[in-house]
Amino acid sequence: MILSLCGVRAPLDPSNADVDVVGIGNALVDVLSHESEEFIDSLGVSKGAMTLIDEERAGEIYDLTGPAVEISGGSAANTMVGVAAMGGRAEYLGKVRDDQLGHVFAHDIRATGVTYEVPLAAAGPATGCCLILVTPDAQRTMNTYLGASVHLGPDDVDEHRIARASVLYLEGYLFDPPEAQEAFRVAARYAHEAGRVVSATLSDGFCVERHHDAFLDLVENHVDLLFANEAEILALYGTDDFDVALSRVREHVEVAALTRSAKGSVVATADRVIEIPAEPIDELVDTTGAGDLYASGFLHGFSRGADLQDCGRLGSLAASEVISHLGARPEGDLAAQSAAVLGG
């Protein structure tokens, strides 16, 4: 069975797939603490963005933060956990060290039903972590020490694992570790050679600026389905006009899913633009993981052959769940909600 999804360049063919979505990203443990606006200012970091930090700086910031909670994170890892929570078959590739937090990461992702078989690094830097500072307005400001995740290289990207998944999902943050960019391209090649769909998220506006030309090449030449928020897509096309960016991206990818926070999302192909409203929520607690879980919902629907409207709706559903509590991974029963949308 070939599902022709609005003329996606690589038509989705789940008939010979053992996995729905395989994600690749920086494997991190999140360290979440509640902090004041003044504290964010005092660190000199951009509020709401992700700043890369080295081990020493991580120690300095950690010493200054309040009591924290440790929860497994990593953008694409969160997305794969969301896919599994919705009932999808997900696999994850990302590198941790053989240390306490590495075991926490491996335990948590496997416990959600995601396949995770990357060997833990026996030497080198510690498992990476992301110091996430949550301000009273529920915004998160992230400081990432990549640690062991920088050692994910092309050798860790097993051709068989890529080829057996309907959709490949790549996080833009992978452009920061030098070896990982190559892993990114190798994975995209394996996926296309196997007739799979390649999806990616731009992850962060500053990350797009740091690696602008590489991102543009990726989007123009390798990606079928692109996720981005407003800041990221504007950064990619060097414009401050969303409509300009939207028309550009529709020339470059088969499907673009652009999230706009409380305004919901826009799903666009060459010949359609669909506006998806955000799901109403009772209380906004922590926006960490909103984009990651939007991608979960969308990818789950997409890998099951849902129409793009329903893909977007599933994205909104999953995002609304994760922003209603602290942490970037779902706690609620997404499988039931997802089944209701998919009619399954």
Place this chain on the structure above:
Amino acid sequence: MILSLCGVRAPLDPSNADVDVVGIGNALVDVLSHESEEFIDSLGVSKGAMTLIDEERAGEIYDLTGPAVEISGGSAANTMVGVAAMGGRAEYLGKVRDDQLGHVFAHDIRATGVTYEVPLAAAGPATGCCLILVTPDAQRTMNTYLGASVHLGPDDVDEHRIARASVLYLEGYLFDPPEAQEAFRVAARYAHEAGRVVSATLSDGFCVERHHDAFLDLVENHVDLLFANEAEILALYGTDDFDVALSRVREHVEVAALTRSAKGSVVATADRVIEIPAEPIDELVDTTGAGDLYASGFLHGFSRGADLQDCGRLGSLAASEVISHLGARPEGDLAAQSAAVLGG
């Protein structure tokens, strides 16, 4: 200034105290996951109780649990964090290893304002952890791997640190590690020699049964202020009649603060019995830390010379906050609530 608190054997004298409460206990990192009733049954453990496990068994149970959250724990450590959160000066003595979770423990307790200066162990077992399985009825079932905490011994109990605090607080769980029982007695002696109040909690009914005679000796001969829940005080006196246990404990300690879950608490001295209602809460989420935080509130009031009624009220307030969210340490603004009760 000598505050005579209902004739407490060691009258409270905060005039020359640099610290309000110093707590000693097993230093642990909690690993919290949501699990089903069937899962608890399948483990063959007593629901709601604490079971001691070795490293191998910890690994086995951890492999079976769902995705988890890591939060610093340890009963007396939680209590000291609560005292600090209410505006008190608290110090903690407990042992972790120099590993990732040990650093998490040290960071979190210091970040709350508790003084914690015990050196991290450079060798020996890893930092201890408590696998806390939270069932849908908000009850917690605990499986504790003591790890490095067993190496807290008499040498770690610095006489100066005990003597400078108005109240010493000892957790009953300390009776499990063999060396710690001796640390317990040494600390009580230092405190009494310095004219301080010695308080303790029985911690767990099964723990009381494991070390029954030692607990009875402790209560009869060393403790001025005793915390216990219903199951624990019944276990101590080998009765199933609460009134029998109540009359016995009033002969043995100056003040007994007995918690009874939703029924509130009973605070008793030789000549008074005060019933304190539980604070109403919106939603019961996780009972982890209820007893620990009751002790925080009570001790904070007690160390500030509040009357026993207000001590109990502060205990109920702090307990109600911690059972309204996941985890055993307070998130809300206990300082403001506490100041309102104390009129300060």
